[in-house]
Amino acid sequence: MRLLVLLTPLVLAACALGADPTPEALRSLPAGAWQLEKPHASLIFRVKHLGLSYYTARFADFDATLDFDPANPAAAKLTAIVNPMSVRTDHPTDAGWDAQLGGSLLGGNQFTQITFESTRVETTGETTGRVTGNLTLRGVTAPVTLDITYNGGMDRAVLYQGRAAVGFSAKGKLNRSAFGLTQYASFVGEEVEILIEAEFTKR
Amino acid sequence: MRSILAALAATALFAAPALAQSEAPAGQYVVDRTHATVMWKGLHQGLAWYPARFTNFDIQLTFDPADVTKSKVTATIDPKSIETDFARTRAAGNTTDFNAELATGERFFNAGKFPQITFASTAVTKTGANTGKMTGNLTFLGVTKPVTLDVTYIGNRNDPRVKKHKVGFQALGTINKTQWGMAPGGPIADNVQIEIHAEFVQK
Numbered sequence: 001m002r003l004l005v006l007l008t009p010l011v012l013a014a015c016a017l018g019a020d021p022t023p024e025a026l027r028s029l030p031a032g033a034w035q036l037e038k039p040h041a042s043l044i045f046r047v048k049h050l051g052l053s054y055y056t057a058r059f060a061d062f063d064a065t066l067d068f069d070p071a072n073p074a075a076a077k078l079t080a081i082v083n084p085m086s087v088r089t090d091h092p093t094d095a096g097w098d099a100q101l102g103g104s105l106l107g108g109n110q111f112t113q114i115t116f117e118s119t120r121v122e123t124t125g126e127t128t129g130r131v132t133g134n135l136t137l138r139g140v141t142a143p144v145t146l147d148i149t150y151n152g153g154m155d156r157a158v159l160y161q162g163r164a165a166v167g168f169s170a171k172g173k174l175n176r177s178a179f180g181l182t183q184y185a186s187f188v189g190e191e192v193e194i195l196i197e198a199e200f201t202k203r
Numbered sequence: 204m205r206s207i208l209a210a211l212a213a214t215a216l217f218a219a220p221a222l223a224q225s226e227a228p229a230g231q232y233v234v235d236r237t238h239a240t241v242m243w244k245g246l247h248q249g250l251a252w253y254p255a256r257f258t259n260f261d262i263q264l265t266f267d268p269a270d271v272t273k274s275k276v277t278a279t280i281d282p283k284s285i286e287t288d289f290a291r292t293r294a295a296g297n298t299t300d301f302n303a304e305l306a307t308g309e310r311f312f313n314a315g316k317f318p319q320i321t322f323a324s325t326a327v328t329k330t331g332a333n334t335g336k337m338t339g340n341l342t343f344l345g346v347t348k349p350v351t352l353d354v355t356y357i358g359n360r361n362d363p364r365v366k367k368h369k370v371g372f373q374a375l376g377t378i379n380k381t382q383w384g385m386a387p388g389g390p391i392a393d394n395v396q397i398e399i400h401a402e403f404v405q406k
Binding site: 018020021039040042044050053054056090091152153154157166168169199 | 392
């Protein structure tokens with residue numbers, strides 16, 4: 001009982017601190033399979049429109065699994081699946097635009113999934129790395145590289161029922177023509193920027 | 204003589220598009236919401252950046268390319284148009300309307316009491332050929348405080364579809380949510396990033 005009284009302030013203090021961004025915290029995380037916490041993950045892409053703006057859209061439905069050992073990050077494996085029909089552009093007047101973009105341009109009418117499977121993981125610093133993998137979009141597979149930044153980790157995340165949690169940001173670029181996405185080349189840029197935020201918890 | 208005329212005509216033909224690229228007409232512009240994004244990102248539990256966007260907004264621009272420091276922007280945002288895609292990412296059985304909670308919750312944007320977020324620029328300075336800083340008054344939760352956005356002028360051109368001139372910008376900034384009366388701490392860190400991509404069409 002007295003132990004509980006002693007522990008309570010410590011637990012509360014730990015909650016208030018949030019994730020630890022230090023390399024030591026990253027290294028102390030448990031090894032194994034991690035699952036994406038979907039409500040706390042986002043997948044955004046941007047493409048230049050008319051040479052005027054960075055047109056920004058987002059996929060609302062995707063999932064990822066991470067096999068990760070902090071002692072050996074180069075052995076990590078990342079797989080992701082994205083529902084192309086879940087693309088969200090917030091078009092103000094055309095309610096059918098997302099379905100057209102997802103179904104026709106991004107291949108959702110024929111291919112129910114966009115997939116990514118890592119083939120190579122490198123560390124570039126104590127809390128940064130690079131993941132190369134095969135992206136399959138519209139049934140076409142081509143390599144894509146993502147730059148990864150570790151944001152923080154928690155041994156016991158109250159939000160996730162005490163499971164260990166880790167958070168990453170990832171950025172990458174692809175040339176859309178590599179996936180046969182050649183439409184609207186006169187006013188939509190060739191380069192697509194990918195921005196990912198992801199929280200994972202230990203299974 | 205004919206060759207000089209021909210040369211002049213050729214020069215004029217080539218010069219015209221170049222001029223169109225470098226100079227947009229001065230005057231009144233309004234945001235093209237089809238090609239605009241208003242979003243914010245906050246670091247969630249120190250793990251990953253949580254993005255949300257407002258899908259309903261209006262931005263008016265008075266633009267003077269000869270002296271951009273004379274430019275003015277006013278904007279209104281409907282806080283009820285906040286979109287997080289939570290409905291697509293929540294666990295099975297979770298029926299929380301998180302968008303509504305963020306929009307109208309007293310801890311968040313309290314839209315029932317404060318139905319508009321507004322911005323009115325007060326000063327523009329030029330920092331480079333295509334960059335500048337825009338300072339203005341941002342009002343939400345009934346509190347008005349200055350913010351400064353780093354603005355990049357992406358380009359301008361005639362949009363053949365609407366047969367009007369367009370200009371495009373990106374604006375990035377960081378605000379401390381507690382200055383507008385939001386409680387410090389909590390799941391989202393105090394410093395919140397603002398990210399705006401927008402095309403404007405001549406009125």
